[in-house]
Amino acid sequence: MQHGIALDSDDDLAAASDPDAPGPARPAQHPSSLSHELLQRVLLPPTTYPSMEQLSPHGLYLLEHAAGLTLLVGPDCDEETVREVFGPAVPAAIALAKGTELPELDTEWNVRVWTIIAAIRSRRPPFLPLTVVVPADLEGRGAVARLFAEDKFDYAPSYVDLLCEMHTSIQKKLTAPP
Amino acid sequence: MARDLVQVERAVTEQATEMLHSYRKHCAPHSSPGQLILPESLKLLPVYLSALYKTAAFVVNRPQPAPGPGRSPYGEVAARADVRLANALYLNSLTPSRLVPFIYPRLYALHRLGGWVRRLRVARMRLFAEGGLAVDAVDEMPSLCLHASSSSRPHS
Numbered sequence: 001m002q003h004g005i006a007l008d009s010d011d012d013l014a015a016a017s018d019p020d021a022p023g024p025a026r027p028a029q030h031p032s033s034l035s036h037e038l039l040q041r042v043l044l045p046p047t048t049y050p051s052m053e054q055l056s057p058h059g060l061y062l063l064e065h066a067a068g069l070t071l072l073v074g075p076d077c078d079e080e081t082v083r084e085v086f087g088p089a090v091p092a093a094i095a096l097a098k099g100t101e102l103p104e105l106d107t108e109w110n111v112r113v114w115t116i117i118a119a120i121r122s123r124r125p126p127f128l129p130l131t132v133v134v135p136a137d138l139e140g141r142g143a144v145a146r147l148f149a150e151d152k153f154d155y156a157p158s159y160v161d162l163l164c165e166m167h168t169s170i171q172k173k174l175t176a177p178p
Numbered sequence: 179m180a181r182d183l184v185q186v187e188r189a190v191t192e193q194a195t196e197m198l199h200s201y202r203k204h205c206a207p208h209s210s211p212g213q214l215i216l217p218e219s220l221k222l223l224p225v226y227l228s229a230l231y232k233t234a235a236f237v238v239n240r241p242q243p244a245p246g247p248g249r250s251p252y253g254e255v256a257a258r259a260d261v262r263l264a265n266a267l268y269l270n271s272l273t274p275s276r277l278v279p280f281i282y283p284r285l286y287a288l289h290r291l292g293g294w295v296r297r298l299r300v301a302r303m304r305l306f307a308e309g310g311l312a313v314d315a316v317d318e319m320p321s322l323c324l325h326a327s328s329s330s331r332p333h334s
Contacts, residue, residue, distance in 0.1 A: 044286065045286045045287065045288065045290070045291055046286075046287075046290075047284045047285055047286055048285050048286075048287055049285065050229075050282065050283040050284070050285045054285060054287075058289065059287060059288075059289045059290075060287075060288045060289040061285055061286060061287055061288060061289075062285075062286040062288055063283055063284070063285050063286075064279065064283060064284040064285075064286070065283035065284075066233060066234070066265070066280045066281065066283075067234075074289075077289065078289065081289060112288075112291065113288060116286065116288070124276075124279065146232050146237060146256060147232075147283050148283070149225075149228060149229030149232055149281070149282055149283055150225065150228060150229075153232050153237070153256075154237070154238060154240055154256065155184065155238040156187075156228070156231040156232045156236075156237060156238070157228065157231070158228065159224065159225050159228040159229075162191070162224055162227060162228045163214075163224045163225075163228075165191070166191065166194065166195045166198065166214075166224055167214045169192075169195045169199075170195060170198055170199045170202055170214065171211075171212070173195075173196075173199045173203075174199070174202065174203065174211070175211075
């Protein structure tokens, strides 16, 4: 490791003298009140395909769609994560009641989720409402099925089906006599 | 729009197919006959079309069952007329950078963040010690959260 670095401020010198010291305390500011400039700099987590196949019962997902944001809580989501996000009184994801809202807590996970929500909202004005879909909310889970754009939904084909249909049509056009 | 939604979707799919057929015929004529060739700039066209057909502007409502006890008098519809119209007008007004996230949802796996984020004091020495770091500005300076996204050391 390279130690020969020119330190040009008191903060750097203090940090260098005790590199394992914890950072300063988090300011008492909710993520939604952060400036637009700061929120634009937030690094969003990697995305995955909007398909039911991508969902794990152990997962906690945020779906950004046309009408807003949906927080999907898997039935087997890690209990500690659930307590961090929804509060210490919630023993597990399956105990969350339908209509639960995301509270504003001072826990690390809650702040991180709110920060990601605020960052997405800052990129998609004017405002994206948040809906929480818990395992007990069967109607809500059915309603989000349409949001998984790569899956089949009623008359709308899945991505794979549509691609195969277009491929077949192109093949027919190519082999058709002029 | 005088045609019903199924006919509109078929017409849109047919137009997209014709675009890809023209590219295949004129720009990639020597490719394997059974291979689907998509131009780089249009390779996402099928997936965006698939997503477009599930937006409120295009989604087709199921035939409604007869009203009965315990059933909502309004039935279960995927998109009501006012929502459908507002969605269609909004789709027409969007710039490409806003259109894509509007029709193609983004799914973030939040549980996979576990263990990535560490709060570190912002000091050059720590940055070098941790190797490549992407700054996730979730907080005010100098209490930044840093994602340890690389093990490589830019300066060693």
